[in-house]
Amino acid sequence: MEPKKLYLKTFGCQMNVYDSERIAHLLAAKNYHLVDDPAEADLIFLNTCSVRQKPEQKVYSALGRFRAIKKKNPRLLIGIGGCLAQQEGEGFLERFPQVDFVLGTKGIKRLPEVLAELETSGKRIAAVSLKGRVDPYASIPFYFSSAKVSAFVSIMQGCDNFCSFCIVPYVRGREVSRPKGEIIKEIQNLVAQGVKEVTLLGQNVNSYGKTTPGEVDFVGLLAAVQEIPGLERIRFTTSHPQDLSLPLIEAFGTLPKLCEHIHLPLQSGSNRILRQMNRGYSREEYLQKIETLRHHCPEISITTDMIVGFPGEDEEDFQASMEMITRGQFDEMFSFKYSDRPGTRATVLPNKIPEEIGRQRLGELQNLQKKITLKRNKAREGKEFEVLVEGRSKACPEENMGRTRTNHVVNFPGKIYSPGSMVKVKIQKALAHSLRGELVE
Ligand code: SAM
Numbered sequence: 001m002e003p004k005k006l007y008l009k010t011f012g013c014q015m016n017v018y019d020s021e022r023i024a025h026l027l028a029a030k031n032y033h034l035v036d037d038p039a040e041a042d043l044i045f046l047n048t049c050s051v052r053q054k055p056e057q058k059v060y061s062a063l064g065r066f067r068a069i070k071k072k073n074p075r076l077l078i079g080i081g082g083c084l085a086q087q088e089g090e091g092f093l094e095r096f097p098q099v100d101f102v103l104g105t106k107g108i109k110r111l112p113e114v115l116a117e118l119e120t121s122g123k124r125i126a127a128v129s130l131k132g133r134v135d136p137y138a139s140i141p142f143y144f145s146s147a148k149v150s151a152f153v154s155i156m157q158g159c160d161n162f163c164s165f166c167i168v169p170y171v172r173g174r175e176v177s178r179p180k181g182e183i184i185k186e187i188q189n190l191v192a193q194g195v196k197e198v199t200l201l202g203q204n205v206n207s208y209g210k211t212t213p214g215e216v217d218f219v220g221l222l223a224a225v226q227e228i229p230g231l232e233r234i235r236f237t238t239s240h241p242q243d244l245s246l247p248l249i250e251a252f253g254t255l256p257k258l259c260e261h262i263h264l265p266l267q268s269g270s271n272r273i274l275r276q277m278n279r280g281y282s283r284e285e286y287l288q289k290i291e292t293l294r295h296h297c298p299e300i301s302i303t304t305d306m307i308v309g310f311p312g313e314d315e316e317d318f319q320a321s322m323e324m325i326t327r328g329q330f331d332e333m334f335s336f337k338y339s340d341r342p343g344t345r346a347t348v349l350p351n352k353i354p355e356e357i358g359r360q361r362l363g364e365l366q367n368l369q370k371k372i373t374l375k376r377n378k379a380r381e382g383k384e385f386e387v388l389v390e391g392r393s394k395a396c397p398e399e400n401m402g403r404t405r406t407n408h409v410v411n412f413p414g415k416i417y418s419p420g421s422m423v424k425v426k427i428q429k430a431l432a433h434s435l436r437g438e439l440v441e
């Protein structure tokens with residue numbers, strides 16, 4: 001089989017990074033190898049995101065650039081996958097003549113079949129059915145990760161929560177948990193390839209197993225992963241505050257491999273807006289949960305997501321979000337300006353917030369969090385942390401880069417360690433997004 005070149009571009013979240021690794025693996029079996037330059041490619045595949053307007057716009061502008069490449073090389077195939085592909089379906093083929101095929105979020109494993117069909121029929125294809133509780137990964141053989149030290153492992157797909165702003169349930173389908181045995185086998189295989197740390201992925205990991213009779217719950221899954229020899233660290237994302245149970249909180253104190261970090265999206269500090277968002281918890285309940293987390297695991301690092309400018313958010317609601325950021329004392333915050341997503345309930349809510357106000361609120365919230373992050377990082381100065389080395393520092397390649405169990409990036413000079421080494425580092429200086437340290441002998 002003649003070798004072919006694949007340019008694979010990933011937009012959006014960790015789920016898409018995971019899916020892209022699967023895609024690269026599937027296509028490697030069909031003799032495709034990855035290239036960095038789209039102009040060289042035989043196949044361009046965009047794994048897209050439609051959670052917010054911004055990543056969606058990036059896909060459209062990339063397609064504009066690829067149209068010019070296709071004009072020069074008419075044999076080039078262009079395919080679209082991921083959430084935006086699911087959202088737009090056949091519409092993609094109508095709007096973008098340069099696109100040859102569209103693959104929905106449950107269609108990953110069909111990719112080789114779709115390529116073969118394109119070759120024989122020459123007809124453009126849209127394969128976007130969300131029907132059936134199909135595990136898109138089930139028949140993809142062993143995972144091969146390009147990350148040598150840390151890898152993502154999907155434990156469930158879809159979401160049943162229907163937060164009013166969110167498109168995920170519409171483009172990823174209903175919640176389906178993967179069987180425990182399959183997850184364990186995948187992690188064992190990763191560990192055999194040198195992976196030391198896994199991040200278990202799902203939109204709402206706390207409800208793992210709920211819709212799959214006979215499977216363990218999330219805490220049961222964590223306990224099983226804990227037993228895998230050679231694996232050193234376990235992380236997970238994302239946890240929904242509504243379903244964060246006491247047994248899961250307690251697991252931070254009892255499972256030695258479970259790292260002291262939780263991403264717990266708050267979204268808004270106003271109870272009125274939280275109700276409108278259909279989040280299922282109040283600010284008081286949220287505060288109670290993080291207090292319990294810190295009680296059971298005082299060193300835990302807590303990060304969050306916030307949305308500003310949700311329809312109807314007035315100054316008082318926004319100030320409630322500012323106040324919750326102060327009270328929450330988060331280690332990091334990912335914040336977004338609300339954008340309408342097609343088909344979601346929030347799109348029909350009245351009192352949309354003008355762009356300018358949204359931008360202003362986002363800036364204010366981010367400035368507040370920046371100070372808190374730096375203050376919390378500074379409190380780590382002089383302390384020693386276990387660091388898993390991931391490679392060289394990006395800014396300074398003659399230094400090591402690694403991560404603490406609390407998910408803080410640490411750069412440190414001295415002897416260069418191979419990725420996967422576990423070392424002890426004393427923090428000397430806290431920066432806005434990372435820590436600098438020195439090796440402790
Ligand atoms: N499942 C996670 C949870 O429940 O928090 C969140 C997953 S979502 C893919 C990632 C983040 O995108 C959300 O936490 C939210 O802050 C943000 N987001 C989702 N929809 C949005 C929208 N319409 N406008 C702005 N931000 C949005």
Ligand code: SF4
Nearest residue numbers: 159161162163166168
């Ligand atoms: Fe979207 Fe809410 Fe599901 Fe998270 S829990 S993926 S925000 S619907």
